[in-house]
Amino acid sequence: MFSHYKGLRREMYVLFFGRIVTNMGALIWPMLTLILTNKLGYSAGQVATIMLVMTFVQIPFTLLGGKLADHFNKRNIIIFCDLVTVTCYFILGFIEVSFVFVVLFFTAGLFASIEWPCYDALVADLSTSADREKAYSLNYLGANIGLVLAPTIGGFLFENYLNIAFIVNAISTLSSTILIYIFIKDIKKINEEVTVGSYEESATHDSIFKVLKERKMIIVYLLYAALSGLVYSQFNFLMPLNLERLYGAKGAIIFGLITSVNACIVIIGTPLITKYFPKVRDVSKIVIGEILIVTGLAMYIFIQGMIPLYFVSIIIFTLGEIFNTLGKSPYLTRRIPASHRGRIGSLSMLFASIFQAFMQKGVGFLADTYPMPIVWCFVTIAGILCITLAAMQLKFDRKTYPLLYTDTK
Known part of the structure; x- marks a missing residue:
C-alpha cells in the first residue's frame, strides 16, 4: 500500500515526519469558529468580519512569503516562522480567552501564511516532475496522520481545558522545527540535482505578470482555486457553526469526531488513490475531486439532525478532498517556471x-438570517460554478500544455 512512496529524496521523508509531528498538535485550528462563537459569543456575521479583516492583514505577509521563497533559503524561512508561532502558542497556553488571545492566535497565523508558500515550493524543489504527485501525496498523508486524534482530543479539551491544546500544539510544532533544522541542509544543492519538467525551466528575469500573460490558463486556475477554497472552507466554518447551533458546546465533540474520520479516510485513501489512479491526470483528478466535495457538502441540505449521515457525508467529501489535493499542487507546479513557484x-x-x-461574510450573513439548509443551498450553487471552472481547465489543458501529454512521466 505504501511501497510506491519509495525512491523519493531523504528530505521528503523528513518533511513527511515533520508534518506528522506538527499536526499531532493541531488541536485548535479546526476549532477557530467555535472559539469565536462559543467562548467569545460572536455571531456568524461577526466571525466572518474578523476573518475578512485578518485576510487583509495577511495580504502583505502572504506576498512576502512567496517573494522570500523564490529568493532565499526556504528551510531557514520555515524554521524562523515556526519559532514565532511556537512562541505565540506557548503564551496562549497561559492566558484567558480574550481579544488579546485572538490577536496572538492570528499573529501565529500570519507567520504561518509566510511559511506556506515556502513549504509548498520546497516540496516541488525536492521532487522531479514525474515524482511530483507522489511527493505531494506523501506530504498530504503525513499531515493527516497527525490529524487522526488531534481534532477529537481538541473537541474534548475545548469546553474546559482549551489552554492545554495550545501548549501541546507549541511542543509538537517545535519538534517538527527541530527535525527540519537537523536533517534538511543545502537546498541549493538539492535544486541542482532535480530534473525539471517541460514547462518548469527557470525564467529568473521575467516578472510574475509576464509569466501569467504567457500562461493564461493559470489565471483560470486561480479563479477556480479561489471559488474552490470558499466551498472547501465551509468544512471549518459553516459545518462547525451548524453543529454548534444544533448541539451547543457538544457540537465541538461531534465536529472533532467528524474531522478525525476525515483524517482516517485520508490516511487509508491517499496511498490507495495514488497507487491505483496514476494514469488519471492531475487536471482530471481536480474535476473528480470537486464533484465529490460538493456532493458531500450538499448533503447538509437534507441531513440536519441525522448524526450517522454526517459521517457518510464526510466520507464522500474526503474522497473528493484526496483527488482534489493530488491534482491541484502538481497541476500548478508542472505549468509554471521553477523560479516563480513561491510567488505564484x-x-x-x-x-x-x-x-x-x-x-464568507455573505455566508455568515446568511447563517445569521436563514435556516441552515438554505445556506447550504448557496454553498452548493457555488460548488456547481466551481465544477464548471474545473471542467473548463480539463477541456483546454491539452491544447495549452501539449508537452505534458507527450512527455513520458
Whole structure:
C-alpha cells in the first residue's frame, strides 16, 4: 500500500515526519469558529468580519512569503516562522480567552501564511516532475496522520481545558522545527540535482505578470482555486457553526469526531488513490475531486439532525478532498517556471483568501438570517460554478500544455 512512496529524496521523508509531528498538535485550528462563537459569543456575521479583516492583514505577509521563497533559503524561512508561532502558542497556553488571545492566535497565523508558500515550493524543489504527485501525496498523508486524534482530543479539551491544546500544539510544532533544522541542509544543492519538467525551466528575469500573460490558463486556475477554497472552507466554518447551533458546546465533540474520520479516510485513501489512479491526470483528478466535495457538502441540505449521515457525508467529501489535493499542487507546479513557484503559490493563496473572506461574510450573513439548509443551498450553487471552472481547465489543458501529454512521466 505504501511501497510506491519509495525512491523519493531523504528530505521528503523528513518533511513527511515533520508534518506528522506538527499536526499531532493541531488541536485548535479546526476549532477557530467555535472559539469565536462559543467562548467569545460572536455571531456568524461577526466571525466572518474578523476573518475578512485578518485576510487583509495577511495580504502583505502572504506576498512576502512567496517573494522570500523564490529568493532565499526556504528551510531557514520555515524554521524562523515556526519559532514565532511556537512562541505565540506557548503564551496562549497561559492566558484567558480574550481579544488579546485572538490577536496572538492570528499573529501565529500570519507567520504561518509566510511559511506556506515556502513549504509548498520546497516540496516541488525536492521532487522531479514525474515524482511530483507522489511527493505531494506523501506530504498530504503525513499531515493527516497527525490529524487522526488531534481534532477529537481538541473537541474534548475545548469546553474546559482549551489552554492545554495550545501548549501541546507549541511542543509538537517545535519538534517538527527541530527535525527540519537537523536533517534538511543545502537546498541549493538539492535544486541542482532535480530534473525539471517541460514547462518548469527557470525564467529568473521575467516578472510574475509576464509569466501569467504567457500562461493564461493559470489565471483560470486561480479563479477556480479561489471559488474552490470558499466551498472547501465551509468544512471549518459553516459545518462547525451548524453543529454548534444544533448541539451547543457538544457540537465541538461531534465536529472533532467528524474531522478525525476525515483524517482516517485520508490516511487509508491517499496511498490507495495514488497507487491505483496514476494514469488519471492531475487536471482530471481536480474535476473528480470537486464533484465529490460538493456532493458531500450538499448533503447538509437534507441531513440536519441525522448524526450517522454526517459521517457518510464526510466520507464522500474526503474522497473528493484526496483527488482534489493530488491534482491541484502538481497541476500548478508542472505549468509554471521553477523560479516563480513561491510567488505564484502565494498569489494563489492570496487570491483565494481575499475571495473567500468577502464571500464568507455573505455566508455568515446568511447563517445569521436563514435556516441552515438554505445556506447550504448557496454553498452548493457555488460548488456547481466551481465544477464548471474545473471542467473548463480539463477541456483546454491539452491544447495549452501539449508537452505534458507527450512527455513520458
